Amino acid sequence: MLKRCRFALLLVPLLALSACQTTTPTTAAGTTPSALQTFDALYANAVSADDLAIKAATVALQSGFINATQASMILGITDSVKAALDTANAAAQSGDIGTASGNLAAALGPIAILSACLTTKPLTVQTFAACSVKLTPVVQS
């Protein structure tokens, strides 16, 4: 039940993006942010999530849990996720909500898999290698 409620909560931002023009959450101050402001918040939080993956990977590399080759692969993934987010942001600024939501959604998958791989217990070069074969980020145009 709890899991389903969490799914429902997470569905809100994506559904909001799908119907971005009608997004009308209200802030504590009683003002209503625009769809673009809502997207800015999603963009900033998604970049923060990508940043978290980079920080975790840095610690994992420095601790010897992953090797330099794997770290380079992670950098490539996080760079492509950031590129997808930047594409989404640029599209949102120009009113192309379809491209914006598509790229935002596409960026979530690699971040999720990467985070899962970096939090694998025990994290070793071998377990990360087995997990990371699922990583295939996509930037949609």
Next chain:
Amino acid sequence: MTPAMILAILEGVLGAAPQLLALWQQATAGKPVSAADVSSVLSQYGVDRQVFLLAIQKAEAEGTAATKKT
């Protein structure tokens, strides 16, 4: 993107990083971010990426040195 695909992605997000839930909730609570907030996030991202890149270069150099020793 089908609902099943979205759910699969979200399940991955939940399983991977519960703290993301808080981030999304913050976004959906309607709390707008300022241009300064976005700039700060991007700046921090750039710093952390650079630290990661340097760590990779250091690890590669150490790996090369170890290989030469053997």
